[in-house]
Amino acid sequence: xxxxxxxxxxxxxxxxxxxxxxxxxxxxxxxxxxxxxxxxxxxxxxxxxxxxxxxxxxxxxxxxxxxxxxxxxxxxxxxxxxxxxxxxxxxxxxxxxxxxxxxxxxxxxxxxxxxxxxxxxxxxxxxxxxxxxxxxxxxxxxxxxxxxxxxxxxxxxxxxxxxxxxxxxxxxxxxxxxxxxxxxxxxxxxxxxxxxxxxxxxxxxxxxxxxxxxxxxxxxxxxxxxxxxxxxxxxxxxxxxxxxxxxxxxxxxxxxxxxxxxxxxxxxxxxxxxxxxxxxxxxxxxxxxxxxxxxxxxxxxxxxxxxxxxxxxxxxxxxxxxxxxxxxxxxxxxxxxxxxxxxxxxxxxxxxxxxxxxxxxxxxxxxxxxxxxxxxxxxxxxxxxxxxxxxxxxxxxxxxxxxxxxxxxxxxxxxxxxxxxxxxxxxxxxxxxxxxxxxxxxxxxxxxxxxxxxxxxxxxxxxxxxxxxxxxxxxxxxxxxxxxxxxxxxxxxxxxxxxxxxxxxxxxxxxxxxxxxxxxxxxxxxxxxxxxxxxxxxxxxxxxxxxxxxxxxxxxxxxxxxx
Numbered sequence: 001x002x003x004x005x006x007x008x009x010x011x012x013x014x015x016x017x018x019x020x021x022x023x024x025x026x027x028x029x030x031x032x033x034x035x036x037x038x039x040x041x042x043x044x045x046x047x048x049x050x051x052x053x054x055x056x057x058x059x060x061x062x063x064x065x066x067x068x069x070x071x072x073x074x075x076x077x078x079x080x081x082x083x084x085x086x087x088x089x090x091x092x093x094x095x096x097x098x099x100x101x102x103x104x105x106x107x108x109x110x111x112x113x114x115x116x117x118x119x120x121x122x123x124x125x126x127x128x129x130x131x132x133x134x135x136x137x138x139x140x141x142x143x144x145x146x147x148x149x150x151x152x153x154x155x156x157x158x159x160x161x162x163x164x165x166x167x168x169x170x171x172x173x174x175x176x177x178x179x180x181x182x183x184x185x186x187x188x189x190x191x192x193x194x195x196x197x198x199x200x201x202x203x204x205x206x207x208x209x210x211x212x213x214x215x216x217x218x219x220x221x222x223x224x225x226x227x228x229x230x231x232x233x234x235x236x237x238x239x240x241x242x243x244x245x246x247x248x249x250x251x252x253x254x255x256x257x258x259x260x261x262x263x264x265x266x267x268x269x270x271x272x273x274x275x276x277x278x279x280x281x282x283x284x285x286x287x288x289x290x291x292x293x294x295x296x297x298x299x300x301x302x303x304x305x306x307x308x309x310x311x312x313x314x315x316x317x318x319x320x321x322x323x324x325x326x327x328x329x330x331x332x333x334x335x336x337x338x339x340x341x342x343x344x345x346x347x348x349x350x351x352x353x354x355x356x357x358x359x360x361x362x363x364x365x366x367x368x369x370x371x372x373x374x375x376x377x378x379x380x381x382x383x384x385x386x387x388x389x390x391x392x393x394x395x396x397x398x399x400x401x402x403x404x405x406x407x408x409x410x411x412x413x414x415x416x417x418x419x420x421x422x423x424x425x426x427x428x429x430x431x432x433x434x435x436x437x438x439x440x441x442x443x444x445x446x447x448x449x450x451x452x453x454x455x456x457x458x459x460x461x462x463x464x465x466x467x468x469x470x471x472x473x474x475x476x477x478x479x480x481x482x483x484x485x486x487x488x489x490x491x492x493x494x495x496x497x498x499x500x501x502x503x504x505x506x507x508x509x510x511x512x513x514x515x516x517x518x519x520x521x522x523x524x525x526x527x528x529x530x531x532x533x534x535x536x537x538x539x540x541x542x543x544x545x546x547x548x549x550x551x552x553x554x555x556x557x558x559x560x561x562x563x
Contacts, residue, residue, distance in 0.1 A: 046169055046230065053227060054169065055177060058162045059184040060220040061125060065158055066188025066319075067195075067213050068128060068151075072417075073296040073315050074196035078206045083141055087297055088425035091418045092141060094293065096149035098414020101156060102407050108156040116229030117161045117168075124157035125221035133214030136207040168230040186323025193296060193312035193319075200308060269459040270395055276452035277391040278408055280342075283448060284383030285409045286416030287349070287441040291376050291434060292318055293417045295369070298431045302356075303364045310366050318373035325381025338386035338393065342449050346442065349379030353439035361432060376438060383445070384409070390449075394456030416441070 072079075072093060080087045112120055131151025138144035166177050192209065199208035295318055299311035329341055352375030355368055388405065416437065423433035 050228075051169060053223065054165065054230070055180070057220065057223050057227070058166065058181050060216070061121065061158060061162060062181050062184040063188040064125070064128065064213065064217045064220050065155065066185035066190075067192040067216070068132065068188075069155075069185075070189040070192050070292060070315075070319060071132075071196075071209065071213060073293045074193040074312055075206050075209060076293075076297060077300065078200075079135075079144070082136070082207065083139075083144070085141060086425070088421040089141060090144075091421035091425075092145040093148050094289070094417035094421070095414050096145045097152045098410050098412070098418075100149045100152040101410030101413055104153045104156040105407055105410065108160045111157065112160045112164050117165045118224040118227050118229040120157050121161035121165075122221045122224035124154035124161065125217045125224070127151060127154040128158075129214045129217035129221060131214075132210045132217065135210040136205075165230050168232050171233045182326060183323060186319060186326060189292070189319035190316050190323060193315035197309055197312040206308075266459065266462055269455050269462070272455035273394050273452050273459060274391065276448050276455065277387050278404060280387045280390075280445065280448040280452065281384060281405050282408045282412045282415075283441050283444050284380060284387065285412035286419075287376075287438050288322075288380045288383070288416070289413045290416030290420050290441070291353075291373075291380075291438050292322075294420050294431065294434045295373050298434045299366075299369050301431045302361060303366060303369055306366055306369065310369075314366075314369045314373045317370050318377040321374040321377030322381045325378040326385070329382040329385065333386075333389070338389040339449070339453050341382045341386045342390065342445070345379045345382040346445055346449075347379070348375045349442040349445075350439065352376035352379065353435045353442060356432070356435045357439065372435065379442070390452055390456070394452075394459050 072090075076087050076090055076093075080090055083090075108120075128151055131147055131154075134147055135144065135151075138147055162181060166181065170177055192213075195212060196206040196209040199212065200206040292315075296311045296315040299306050299314045300308065325345065329345075333341070352372045355372050355375070356364055359365075359368055420431075420434050420437050423429055423437065424431050427433065429436065
């Protein structure tokens with residue numbers, strides 16, 4: 001499960017504009033000495049030694065990250081034997097993984113905005129070092145689940161800190177560095193089954209691989225305790241950033257007045273496109289974790305004569321093909337479209353899951369399982385990155401939608417493996433449920449891809465708005481303008497109408513008060529005129545009609561008497 005920023009860079013369409021930059025609210029730390037020099041205002045240049053040190057540290061941290069994400073596959077049988085339960089009874093571990101990734105997305109971004117990135121990275125790696133070292137010591141499923149939740153909660157902190165640091169060190173040119181770090185993620189996933197098999201052979205138990213992973217996490221954390229953190233590059237001339245910050249003050253009334261008659265249709269197409277891509281992210285992540293975490297157990301339990309060594313090789317084949325496919329997709333992304341990559345890779349995944357189902361349980365072989373692993377890994381590799389890239393072709397992808405992708409991917413990490421475990425436990429399919437779950441999830445890719453492409457194409461065919469409209473989903477310092485913005489605008493307009501009505505009532509009340517004041521003044525003028533007539537020998541003053549006229553007439557009468 002990868003960062004949305006990383007996925008966008010892999011697809012060759014990374015954008016660092018102010019509107020799309022999820023790190024735009026970072027507060028720079030002024031108490032750290034930055035290893036950089038600058039010849040131009042607002043431009044930072046880091047030394048080569050510093051960049052190399054950071055890249056090596058980031059790569060090692062993602063080797064650890066990839067190994068931890070894939071560690072349950074080759075060790076779940078040993079954990080079940082130690083706890084005296086069946087392997088499907090450990091499905092709460094996958095639930096803990098998914099829930100922790102869902103709930104840690106927002107806190108990780110909040111912390112990276114306020115704490116130097118290397119401090120966040122070091123802290124998350126230390127948590128992983130302690131957590132995974134304690135896994136073999138847990139006495140029950142529920143204590144193991146609680147520990148696993150705490151350790152996996154740090155995943156998003158590692159993810160956010162690494163990709164934030166790369167984006168700041170290489171502004172607008174972070175693609176090669178992020179590609180290298182992503183390759184290290186696949187490398188860790190590839191080697192962890194082989195490492196578990198080696199621990200089983202030479203140390204007596206595959207659970208020793210948890211100590212190895214914890215030690216690697218500790219080694220990766222130590223340099224970042226002393227290494228200064230990169231800071232966000234300041235670009236005062238970035239118009240997109242200024243525009244993104246100023247557009248939040250636009251009033252609802254003025255925004256409504258600029259909408260074209262087809263605004264509702266545009267909004268519906270935006271929602272359809274985004275919803276289809278979000279579904280695609282869920283499906284591809286669920287299929288990836290379902291097969292990647294259960295192909296080892298499937299090989300041992302369903303294939304006659306296939307031992308732990310061959311099962312570890314099959315697991316490594318999945319992640320190796322996954323890594324190779326990701327590199328190929330990143331290489332050819334500039335020469336093709338995300339839609340072509342998604343549709344072109346889907347047949348590999350479908351064929352890989354269909355092979356064991358067509359052969360049947362009685363004719364499964366080692367070669368067939370290796371083909372399953374390689375085909376599904378290769379087909380799944382382009383899913384996440386190109387799903388995000390597909391959405392970017394049709395509408396801007398903001399920090400808010402990136403957060404949605406992260407939460408959806410976390411939920412998929414829980415749903416895919418748990419679905420396989422529950423079917424294996426409560427149905428006669430046993431572990432043949434893994435290719436069935438994979439086949440269904442991959443088959444649902446096609447309608448999601450076509451729906452996103454159709455709605456996005458219709459969206460691009462609409463005439464452009466007369467003036468720039470607000471993005472469908474975006475970040476705003478005052479709060480996110482998300483799917484509920486239409487209802488919020490209606491509420492604001494209703495309040496404005498009530499305010500206008502209250503102002504009208506106040507004006508009417510003021511007019512009534514003025515009328516009463518005029519009446520009182522006219523009565524006073526009449527009384528003064530009658531008194532003047534009685535004392536002035538029959539002179540009378542006609543009653544005035546206006547307050548100013550009455551005052552002038554009274555003054556004239558008094559002036560005549562004085563003369």
